[in-house]
Amino acid sequence: MLEGGLKLNKIIIDPITRIEGHLKIEVSVENGEVKDAKSSGMLFRGIEFILQGRDPRDAQMLTERICGVCPTSHSIAAALNLDSAFGISGKIPDNGRIMRNLILGAAHIADHILHFYHLAALDYLDITKVASYDGSDAVLSSLRNFAERGKLEPFIPRYEGDYRLSDEITRDVIAHYIEALTMRRKAQQMLSIFGGKLPHNTSVVPGGVTMVPTTDKIISFMWRLNELRDFIEGVYLPDVVVLANVYSDYFDIGTGCGNLLSYGSYDLDGKEADLSKRERLFKQGTVSRDLKFNKLDIAQISEDVKCSWYESGSAGIEPKFGKEGAYSWIKAPRYGGKVYEVGPLARVITNYVNNDPKIKGLVDSILSRFKAEPQKLFSVLGRHAARAVETKYIADSMQDWLLQLKPGESSYVDYVIPDESQGVGLIEAARGALGHWIEIKGKKIANYQCVVPSTWNLSPRDDRGQPGPVEQALIGTKIKDESNPFEVVRIVRSFDPCIACAVH
Amino acid sequence: MGKVEEYPIIWLQCATCTGCSVSILNSESPTIKNILVDEILPGKHLNLRFHPTIMAGAGQAVIEEMEETQKRNRGSYILMIEGAIPTIEDGAYGCIGEKDEKPITMLSAVESLGKEALAVIALGTCASFGGIAAAHRNPSKCVGVDKLFKSLSITTPLINISGCPPHPDWLVGTVAGILLKGLPKEEDLDEYKRPKAFYGKLIHENCPRRADYDEGKFAKNFNEPGCLCELGCKGPVTYADCPLRLWNGGVNWCINAGSPCIGCCEFGFPDVVSPLYQKMNVEILPIVGRRFEIE
Numbered sequence: 001m002l003e004g005g006l007k008l009n010k011i012i013i014d015p016i017t018r019i020e021g022h023l024k025i026e027v028s029v030e031n032g033e034v035k036d037a038k039s040s041g042m043l044f045r046g047i048e049f050i051l052q053g054r055d056p057r058d059a060q061m062l063t064e065r066i067c068g069v070c071p072t073s074h075s076i077a078a079a080l081n082l083d084s085a086f087g088i089s090g091k092i093p094d095n096g097r098i099m100r101n102l103i104l105g106a107a108h109i110a111d112h113i114l115h116f117y118h119l120a121a122l123d124y125l126d127i128t129k130v131a132s133y134d135g136s137d138a139v140l141s142s143l144r145n146f147a148e149r150g151k152l153e154p155f156i157p158r159y160e161g162d163y164r165l166s167d168e169i170t171r172d173v174i175a176h177y178i179e180a181l182t183m184r185r186k187a188q189q190m191l192s193i194f195g196g197k198l199p200h201n202t203s204v205v206p207g208g209v210t211m212v213p214t215t216d217k218i219i220s221f222m223w224r225l226n227e228l229r230d231f232i233e234g235v236y237l238p239d240v241v242v243l244a245n246v247y248s249d250y251f252d253i254g255t256g257c258g259n260l261l262s263y264g265s266y267d268l269d270g271k272e273a274d275l276s277k278r279e280r281l282f283k284q285g286t287v288s289r290d291l292k293f294n295k296l297d298i299a300q301i302s303e304d305v306k307c308s309w310y311e312s313g314s315a316g317i318e319p320k321f322g323k324e325g326a327y328s329w330i331k332a333p334r335y336g337g338k339v340y341e342v343g344p345l346a347r348v349i350t351n352y353v354n355n356d357p358k359i360k361g362l363v364d365s366i367l368s369r370f371k372a373e374p375q376k377l378f379s380v381l382g383r384h385a386a387r388a389v390e391t392k393y394i395a396d397s398m399q400d401w402l403l404q405l406k407p408g409e410s411s412y413v414d415y416v417i418p419d420e421s422q423g424v425g426l427i428e429a430a431r432g433a434l435g436h437w438i439e440i441k442g443k444k445i446a447n448y449q450c451v452v453p454s455t456w457n458l459s460p461r462d463d464r465g466q467p468g469p470v471e472q473a474l475i476g477t478k479i480k481d482e483s484n485p486f487e488v489v490r491i492v493r494s495f496d497p498c499i500a501c502a503v504h
Numbered sequence: 505m506g507k508v509e510e511y512p513i514i515w516l517q518c519a520t521c522t523g524c525s526v527s528i529l530n531s532e533s534p535t536i537k538n539i540l541v542d543e544i545l546p547g548k549h550l551n552l553r554f555h556p557t558i559m560a561g562a563g564q565a566v567i568e569e570m571e572e573t574q575k576r577n578r579g580s581y582i583l584m585i586e587g588a589i590p591t592i593e594d595g596a597y598g599c600i601g602e603k604d605e606k607p608i609t610m611l612s613a614v615e616s617l618g619k620e621a622l623a624v625i626a627l628g629t630c631a632s633f634g635g636i637a638a639a640h641r642n643p644s645k646c647v648g649v650d651k652l653f654k655s656l657s658i659t660t661p662l663i664n665i666s667g668c669p670p671h672p673d674w675l676v677g678t679v680a681g682i683l684l685k686g687l688p689k690e691e692d693l694d695e696y697k698r699p700k701a702f703y704g705k706l707i708h709e710n711c712p713r714r715a716d717y718d719e720g721k722f723a724k725n726f727n728e729p730g731c732l733c734e735l736g737c738k739g740p741v742t743y744a745d746c747p748l749r750l751w752n753g754g755v756n757w758c759i760n761a762g763s764p765c766i767g768c769c770e771f772g773f774p775d776v777v778s779p780l781y782q783k784m785n786v787e788i789l790p791i792v793g794r795r796f797e798i799e
Contacts, residue, residue, distance in 0.1 A: 142541060
């Protein structure tokens with residue numbers, strides 16, 4: 001009990017499951033409302049330390065192993081970083097640039113389908129309802145047989161209560177959950193056509209891509225893409241709308257810090273060496289809750305460690321577990337000293353306020369169904385909607401890029417590793433703005449830094465005491481049932497956390 | 505419906521990138537749906553009781569589910585371990601969750617669950633040998649399961665399925681083997697406790713560019729035809745069936761994409777095969793298949 005007789009309950013959720021990695025969320029609830037929230041990354045590997053002293057060319061192979069869910073994003077951020085350090089940023093052949101775009105696009109499609117159906121949907125979908133299925137669909141019947149055997153793991157235990165979808169819709173979405181398993185697998189197959197294999201694709205290297213596109217690969221990629229586009233348009237987008245219809249209160253839950261940041265992604269031009277000036281499908285910039293757009297100034301990015309398990313030593317930041325006042329392995333990146341959210345929502349809104357006609361059309365068609373203003377996108381449902389909208393936008397763009405490939409022509413340019421140099425690689429990973437920075441001395445990696453999307457979103461408090469984006473999204477939330485805190489996990493998962501990435 | 509035998513499985517994620525789990529999601533036949541829901545073999549169902557990326561529940565309830573599974577199935581559950589195990593400061597750098605506000609380190613979970621499992625499968629190069637997490641400087645003092653078990657005198661049967669990530673068939677085939685004919689015999693595994701069925705031959709032995717190597721046709725740069733040895737290919741010292749099995753439903757694999765093998769299945773990866781794009785020592789090359797020796 002607190003002063004004045006208020007009741008303060010602590011809810012600890014550790015592990016947060018159906019995300020990548022080891023995340024703990026702790027919230028303090030006073031009279032049914034979250035008063036405080038803490039986000040803690042619970043595993044430290046230290047990949048940046050492991051990179052020191054190595055051959056710079058190995059960076060994309062090692063940094064993609066930061067994360068097996070989004071290795072592709074790291075491989076491309078690292079390749080852009082090395083391109084810039086090797087002085088070949090404006091010289092990558094179009095085939096290399098386009099194949100990198102197609103590889104990254106396939107990764108986004110796979111990740112977003114996985115996130116909506118397999119990571120997030122079970123917070124809304126009562127999968128046990130399949131037990132009463134009496135139809136003839138083979139997949140649903142096999143699920144009913146599974147349910148009848150009575151061993152329901154890994155679908156129980158779970159939070160009980162707030163499952164609102166009707167029996168009929170529930171069965172449809174369960175069938176889509178299974179179909180989506182196939183679809184994400186096919187998206188990874190599609191990626192492998194140009195990427196080599198997945199997870200941990202091998203073909204993206206500084207200088208371009210190791211393989212030359214051929215007509216058989218292009219057509220094989222295209223028909224996998226067509227199948228995925230049908231699924232995105234006919235199943236994924238409609239399911240997000242179905243969810244929003246029934247859970248429309250989540251347009252007002254998890255609104256967050258209200259500042260969005262995007263590095264921009266998918267190079268449409270390979271000749272401009274400066275990434276901040278390069279024409280990209282997704283635009284670079286920041287947007288505030290009043291939809292005011294600002295250009296990005298990379299120099300304003302900093303990382304705080306006051307509440308993270310690190311301390312400054314003579315050789316830089318070193319791990320210091322148990323440091324007084326710290327509660328996470330995740331650092332706290334800030335832009336101009338302020339808290340920023342990154343991810344699909346940031347990308348979609350950045351293009352929206354820049355009047356991208358395709359993004360505006362897709363977003364407005366969803367908003368009009370709910371008679372909602374664009375500000376409603378700053379929410380749990382807004383994040384899911386933005387993810388689905390950009391999946392369609394990216395997949396549609398990929399069709400055009402495929403036809404721009406020149407079969408049989410080079411996709412790679414050679415280079416000399418400089419004795420000393422610096423580089424930067426900025427892209428948008430599935431989960432948001434991803435930056436890699438390198439310093440080369442004596443042809444070796446002297447320093448390598450990654451600021452990763454979930455580092456932004458899941459960050460703890462910074463040196464000024466400002467809570468991170470997820471922490472802010474949780475604070476103020478009303479919890480209906482403290483023993484089944486659906487609101488907490490729905491908010492956290494709407495950010496698609498990736499903690500191996502966040503800490504790295 | 506006849507009686508279905510349930511095989512409880514606990515899947516721990518330690519110092520991992522989750523790439524091994526994602527690779528298993530890519531299993532073609534059986535699919536991941538077949539693995540989770542269906543009788544994987546007639547009358548046999550894999551009862552996946554704990555998997556952080558897939559399971560519906562969260563927090564203390566799933567930790568209790570894991571402990572309950574251990575308690576009720578001593579000596580009869582299969583423990584899958586993905587990722588290396590941080591040992592620095594009694595394992596404090598890596599926790600799988602907490603119970604009654606006490607964090608559970610990966611180190612303590614692997615020790616406790618490892619002792620009482622029917623068998624342990626170390627999935628991926630990190631769990632098998634330390635891998636990326638244990639690469640030089642090894643900031644969290646990560647080790648693979650084998651090394652940890654030896655230091656703790658744990659004698660539970662262990663199978664390593666290395667690879668960064670491993671091919672889904674390597675895990676599925678190994679599990680099917682256990683269900684059909686019991687734990688692998690000593691002669692079924694290589695010196696690194698890996699099933700010879702998948703790790704019995706060198707990449708180099710089955711490489712589609714082997715003829716180029718034999719004829720001395722070497723690619724000098726990416727995009728070029730020819731053997732990739734000059735570009736650092738580690739196929740001559742890496743044991744895995746990738747060239748025959750192919751990846752992601754057979755659409756491709758590293759060398760078919762013009763990318764040198766980086767030796768991701770090998771003991772000591774990545775340090776012993778680094779720099780990844782540098783031609784191997786010529787003294788090693790003629791003796792293809794010689795094991796790297798480290799430590």
